[in-house]
Amino acid sequence: MSQSRQSNPKYRHYKPKNLGVVRIDGKDHYLGRYDSSESWEKYHRLVAEWLSRGQTIAADTVTPAKPSDSISINEMLLAYWQFAETYYSKDGKPAKELESMKEAIWPVRHLYGTTKVTDFGPRALKAVQQYMVAEQNLCRNVANHRLSRIKRVFKWAVAEELVPPSVFHGLLAVAGLRYGRSEARETEPIKPVDDKHVDAVLPFVTPHVAAMIQVQRLTGMRPDDVVSMRPGDIDRSADVWVYERHDHKNRWRGHQRLIPIGPKAQAILQPFLDRDPEAFLFSPKESEAWRQNERLANSGKERKTKVYPCELRARAAKKEVRKRRKPKRQKHDRYDTASYRRAIDYGFSKAKAAGVEIPHWHPNQLRHTRGTEVRRDHGIEAAQVVLGHARADVTQVYAEKNLQKAVEIARLSG
Numbered sequence: 131m132s133q134s135r136q137s138n139p140k141y142r143h144y145k146p147k148n149l150g151v152v153r154i155d156g157k158d159h160y161l162g163r164y165d166s167s168e169s170w171e172k173y174h175r176l177v178a179e180w181l182s183r184g185q186t187i188a189a190d191t192v193t194p195a196k197p198s199d200s201i202s203i204n205e206m207l208l209a210y211w212q213f214a215e216t217y218y219s220k221d222g223k224p225a226k227e228l229e230s231m232k233e234a235i236w237p238v239r240h241l242y243g244t245t246k247v248t249d250f251g252p253r254a255l256k257a258v259q260q261y262m263v264a265e266q267n268l269c270r271n272v273a274n275h276r277l278s279r280i281k282r283v284f285k286w287a288v289a290e291e292l293v294p295p296s297v298f299h300g301l302l303a304v305a306g307l308r309y310g311r312s313e314a315r316e317t318e319p320i321k322p323v324d325d326k327h328v329d330a331v332l333p334f335v336t337p338h339v340a341a342m343i344q345v346q347r348l349t350g351m352r353p354d355d356v357v358s359m360r361p362g363d364i365d366r367s368a369d370v371w372v373y374e375r376h377d378h379k380n381r382w383r384g385h386q387r388l389i390p391i392g393p394k395a396q397a398i399l400q401p402f403l404d405r406d407p408e409a410f411l412f413s414p415k416e417s418e419a420w421r422q423n424e425r426l427a428n429s430g431k432e433r434k435t436k437v438y439p440c441e442l443r444a445r446a447a448k449k450e451v452r453k454r455r456k457p458k459r460q461k462h463d464r465y466d467t468a469s470y471r472r473a474i475d476y477g478f479s480k481a482k483a484a485g486v487e488i489p490h491w492h493p494n495q496l497r498h499t500r501g502t503e504v505r506r507d508h509g510i511e512a513a514q515v516v517l518g519h520a521r522a523d524v525t526q527v528y529a530e531k532n533l534q535k536a537v538e539i540a541r542l543s544g
Contacts, residue, residue, distance in 0.1 A: 139180070141173045154180055168244055175241040175257065182253070182260035200246040206292055207239055210283050234279035237261050247293050255280065255304045263307070263314045270314035274306035322499035323491040330488045335477035338417040341398050342470060346493060348395040349373075350500030350516050353493040355389065357465040359399075362407030364391070371396055387518055410464035417473070467493070 143164050144151040150161035150169035159176055161169035218228035237258050242250055258280065262273045281301050287293040307314050328347060332340045346356045355375055365372045375387040391399070402411040465473070471492055481488050497517065505513035 138177050141170070152176060171241065171243055174261070175245075178241050178257040178261040178265070179253070181264050182257040200248040201292060202243065203238060203245050203247055203250060204243040206247050206287050207235055207243075207283070209290070209292060210235075210286055213286065230275075231279055231283075234276035235283060237266065238280055238283075247287070247297060250297060251300050252304050255301050259304065259307070263312065268314065269317045270307045270309065270312060271317065273314055277304070277306055320494055320498055322502045323495040325499070327489050327491055328496065328499075330486065331474065331477045331481060334480040334484070334486075335473060336417040336420050338402075338412045338414075338420070339470070339473040339477065341402065342412055342465070343474065343493075343496065344398050345391075345395050346496045347500060348398075349389055349391060350497050350504070351389050351518075352497060353467045353470055355387070356493075357410075357412060357467060357470050359411045360408055361403050361405060361411065364399075364403075369393075389518070390516075412465050414462050414465055414469060414473075 139152045139154050141161075142151050142153070143149075144158075144160065148164050150164045150166070150173060151158050152161060152173050153159075154176060159172075161172045161176075163169060214228055214231055215224070218225045218231065241258060241261060242254055245254070255277070259273065259277055262268045262276060263270075268276070281298070284293055284298045284301055288295050288298045309316070325347075328343060332343065335343070342356045345351075345359075346353065349356075351373075355373075358375065359373060363374055363376065365374065371391040373389040373391055375389065399411065405411070462469070474493065475490075478488055478490060501513050501517050504516045
């Protein structure tokens with residue numbers, strides 16, 4: 131079990147000299163001026179190092195001085211960030227990787243910001259790794275991804291001659307966390323979703339969201355692919371259409387993302403193609419307008435008494451008051467992966483209110499379902515092509531092994 135926050139040594143105030151102090155294993159460690167950012171940084175660093183060593187503080191907590199021209203971790207990270215803001219951008223906007231890098235380097239800055247880069251070695255990186263597990267409660271896979279990104283930052287700094295190569299080489303010795311051999315929590319692997327659970331939620335979402343669900347299920351594309359569809363990106367010259375995603379996540383590697391769209395998916399997409407070639411097929415604004423029209427139509431059916439003008443004025447006044455108190459967030463012209471997931475979750479809520487219980491699933495499971503289906507019927511190479519993976523070992527993650535094949539082989543020759 132990981133050390134809980136409550137049992138960690140406390141940051142305390144040594145009033146006679148106005149210093150911060152923490153007692154670890156019976157020894158007081160003075161941290162600098164009380165409540166200063168430097169003292170808090172040193173406190174978090176000492177606790178993280180204490181946890182990484184199995185709650186035994188090392189005698190050499192204070193590292194020896196290094197050359198005065200060595201920059202601090204904060205200075206290195208600032209230089210890297212100026213580079214990353216340009217490098218991790220797409221069409222002038224920050225890419226997702228930029229946010230991932232920000233999350234990865236935060237504990238380094240938090241624990242070692244004022245430390246000289248030449249003082250940041252493998253033990254310091256292991257302390258950061260332990261902090262991510264014990265304090266941030268990250269799962270093993272996420273902690274390992276962030277560890278790799280931290281090493282990437284130091285590799286860049288070596289190339290820019292901001293950090294001695296020996297620092298980066300030392301950090302390479304810190305391995306990622308292994309399954310079953312660390313305190314980090316494990317996450318459940320993503321499983322396919324049964325088609326009956328997919329079909330059950332369709333009546334409780336708007337036609338736009340239902341179309342996205344069905345198209346993703348039939349093609350195996352990623353959630354980000356389906357929300358980014360535009361008429362101009364779909365070649366409809368043959369019997370099987372081809373959707374080319376120009377800004378996919380592997381574009382920087384020179385990969386193409388071509389997604390075939392068969393007759394079933396074509397029929398679902400057809401009502402949404404009558405728009406500008408550069409407009410997105412699925413719009414939250416259109417989805418909300420459809421929902422409002424349905425609400426008005428249903429309320430008109432249920433009501434049998436006349437609606438008087440005074441009642442309409444009262445409704446309008448209440449609506450205006452609510453708008454002033456809490457302005458309604460404007461709907462966007464396109465879905466993103468988060469709003470797409472929330473729209474499906476809203477369908478689950480509506481189903482539950484109607485007395486229909488549907489096991490919860492999320493959009494990524496639709497991709498796994500398609501991968502498993504293709505692998506079962508056509509083999510792993512076919513699943514690799516359909517899912518758009520460069521390597522078959524990645525497809526293994528998405529396409530669940532089919533037990534039925536093994537059972538048939540055992541029945542015939544086992």
